Amino acid sequence: MPTCQNCKSHWSWKQTLRSQFVFDTGMKCPFCNSKQYLNAKTRKKFFLSLIIVLLLMIFPAFFNISPVISVILIFVLAALSLLIYPFYTELTNEEPTLDTK
Numbered sequence: 001m002p003t004c005q006n007c008k009s010h011w012s013w014k015q016t017l018r019s020q021f022v023f024d025t026g027m028k029c030p031f032c033n034s035k036q037y038l039n040a041k042t043r044k045k046f047f048l049s050l051i052i053v054l055l056l057m058i059f060p061a062f063f064n065i066s067p068v069i070s071v072i073l074i075f076v077l078a079a080l081s082l083l084i085y086p087f088y089t090e091l092t093n094e095e096p097t098l099d100t101k
């Protein structure tokens with residue numbers, strides 16, 4: 001579970017999920033109200049999972065899988081990644097910059 005880099009409090013699964021649904025670049029710590037951001041490692045994991053979902057979307061075209069099943073599969077995967085999201089989230093105090101080294 002993520003730890004606030006400002007007050008070192010551990011966020012619960014529910015708090016992490018809730019802070020995700022804020023249309024802002026940062027997430028507010030429920031304990032100290034400081035802004036927290038996803039670190040580079042977490043953002044890389046998100047990018048990878050996005051690629052996997054995209055690959056799964058074109059997958060049925062090659063293997064003759066029914067579109068209904070592939071849509072269900074994508075939804076299940078999206079729900080699963082949302083459920084496990086708080087477990088691999090790591091936070092940082094610094095706002096991420098666009099340049100990825």
Ligand SMILES: [Zn+2]
Pocket residue numbers: 004005006007008009029030031032033034
């Ligand atoms: Zn905090």
